[in-house]
Amino acid sequence: MTDLGPIHQFLGLEIERDRENRLLYVHQSRYIHNLLKTYGLSECNCHWTPQPTNNRLWRLDETGKPLDENEKQKYQSIVGSLNWLMLGTRQNITSTVSMLSRFLSAPSSEYLTVATYTLRYLRNTSDLAIQYGTEQQHKQSPD
Secondary structure (H helix, E strand, C coil): CCCCCCEECCEEEEEEEEEECCEEEEEEEEHHHHHHCCCCCCCCCCCCCCCCCCCCCCCCCCCCCEHHHHHHHHHHHHHHHHHHHHHHHHHHHHHHHHHHHCCCCEEEHHHHHHHHHHHHHHHHHHCEEEHHHHHHHHCCCCC
């Protein structure tokens, strides 16, 4: 076994330590930026919510045009990537990813639009991280 020093990255999760304040941050910023680059959304407009506020995925009708095989694979790839983010550090997109996952076998253009919308949301919030530990819990009170 070889000691490679403090961990900085593990399975796409980036880990940052603040030893002075005894805090640990876990995020996937690099993964999000690579994902946006893959789908040509590096310079896209941002959104503030994971899905459109005037739209509920379970109410989308089937009037949207069915996706061709290439677009269907793109949709499935986006949803798979969103699923990985959701499981890693972005539990705030759970509802959206869950609803998008229901239509993996027969998505329409409406669902691809919502998946792309979620990617635009991630561009806006790519710096969010999970924080472990707090400054207060490690300070000892004077006796």
